[in-house]
Amino acid sequence: MYRNTYVSIKPEILTNNIKEIKKHYPNYQYYIGVVKGNAYGHGDYIVNDLIKGGVNYLAVSSLEEALSIRKWNETIPILCLEVIPISYLEECIRQHITITVESFSYYQELKREKLSKKLKVHIKLDTGMNRLGFKEKEEFETVFYGLQQEKNIEVEGIYTHFATQGVHDIYWDRQYQKFQFLLKDIDLTSVKIIHMGRSLTLVNHDKPDFVNGIRLGIIMYGFNQSISFGRGIKRKLRLIKRNCYLKKTQISKTHLENHLALQTAFSLYTEVMSIKQVKRGEVIGYRASYQAKDDMTIAILPIGYADGMSLDFKEVIIHGKKYPIIGEICMDMTIIQIDDSVSLHDKVEIFGDTISVKEAALKKKSNAYQLLLSITNRVPRIYDEKEIKY
Ligand SMILES: Cc1ncc(COP(=O)(O)O)c(C=O)c1O
Structure with a gap:
């Protein structure tokens, strides 16, 4: 990888x-x-x-x-x-x-x-x-x-x-x-x-x-x-x-509730690739769509819509805490606002643990099928920490 x-x-x-x-x-x-x-x-x-x-x-x-x-x-x-x-x-x-x-x-x-x-x-x-x-x-x-x-x-x-x-x-x-x-x-x-x-x-x-x-x-x-x-x-x-x-x-007998204890096995992660200070008034990302209201720290993540990152996602998780996505999601990168507790190379959850697959799908106004299938083959699948070459 x-x-x-x-x-x-x-x-x-x-x-x-x-x-x-x-x-x-x-x-x-x-x-x-x-x-x-x-x-x-x-x-x-x-x-x-x-x-x-x-x-x-x-x-x-x-x-x-x-x-x-x-x-x-x-x-x-x-x-x-x-x-x-x-x-x-x-x-x-x-x-x-x-x-x-x-x-x-x-x-x-x-x-x-x-x-x-x-x-x-x-x-x-x-x-x-x-x-x-x-x-x-x-x-x-x-x-x-x-x-x-x-x-x-x-x-x-x-x-x-x-x-x-x-x-x-x-x-x-x-x-x-x-x-x-x-x-x-x-x-x-x-x-x-x-x-x-x-x-x-x-x-x-x-x-x-x-x-x-x-x-x-x-x-x-x-x-x-x-x-x-x-x-x-x-x-x-x-x-x-x-x-x-x-x-x-008069439809036939149906069962609506069940007690199947199932779990999802799929989580999408990235990392903090770069950290940068931005001054109040500066603009961030394509189309200058975001303007900093105050001095702020941002992080650049190596994930974008070419990986299946949804433009509807508004936040990510680092160390269990939510951080907002700012500016437009690019083809290969996403920009977030961070605080002092975030360091270079920290693991970033897009969804799978704190944000469940179901929640992420809802954010996309979609369903689990479409969300799971939208993550492109450019993103390696790691099985129990092991990468498998196709
Ligand atoms: C013919 C056929 N059978 C079974 C399935 C599985 O459906 P599900 O994922 O809803 O269980 C599909 C999924 O699209 C299908 O097309």
Whole structure:
């Protein structure tokens, strides 16, 4: 590491998160860890820590991401959630990568291929999100039986994805009913994995008997997605309101609160790179957007928007104390006001400890997904103080 700006990852926390999730929700057979987007910004390196916790399948978007994971683990099955160009199927076979079949045209192309060995496929059903997947029952059944006849294809899985949480809306139930409808005439005993949904599905909905897999994304990284009703009178009022909503909409049973003790493993740090005295009236930074009201001491930090530093962040933490960001955040640097207790090379927290990931995301008017993924690859990921070269 040549620049003291880094993401610190604590892999053991991720392992413990998975153990905690499995302890509370033990009835699935396949815990599919979603590690797309460089494992939600944590870096592929952590896949073995997820596996240690009990994840037994992985899911990524692209073949590129799947191959990158193969550097760290050669055997764990990996499902690609996007469409893999037919010309790369032999690479999928060689690297034990499972593909998604989601349209009739892709199915036809696949049928024409002379595959050298068995390729695992999962069929994706579009139950209402209008993203990838089969919507029509007849078409899906044609594809299902058509693929089952192929000597070098194993229909290992069928899955769908939900657009909503199904807690404050009716769409989840509609999608679930469509999923049941699409599957109703298929002999599911011949399919190893039926998986639906994501972290929110796990915590908000009961596991249907015919489903044995769950795709875990944000929850693995420390977000239990619990919706608290609070305490006392507020709780009572909220429960009454909730019951009225349930009566009105007749949505299926949902669980809002959970007691999963999860932790985030991701913190962003930098250091004090330079210290400078500024006289009252002087201006600071681009566009001279800040003018010193008094004589002041400032520090320059080696982190900017090229690292993913958000322009919405207004303060940083040094030795547990908040210091304001002043002037405009630059591409590579940020300027803060400091006091005498701050020295050159002091560690600066952007978020992760005193400022939680959730708080930082709120400051950005965003969510944890977007915040974690916004920290660019220029920032090295350090695992238990150790840098891993990709
Ligand atoms: C198809 C699919 N499954 C699962 C997930 C994981 O979602 P979450 O992080 O909300 O658990 C995603 C995330 O975008 C997804 O696209």
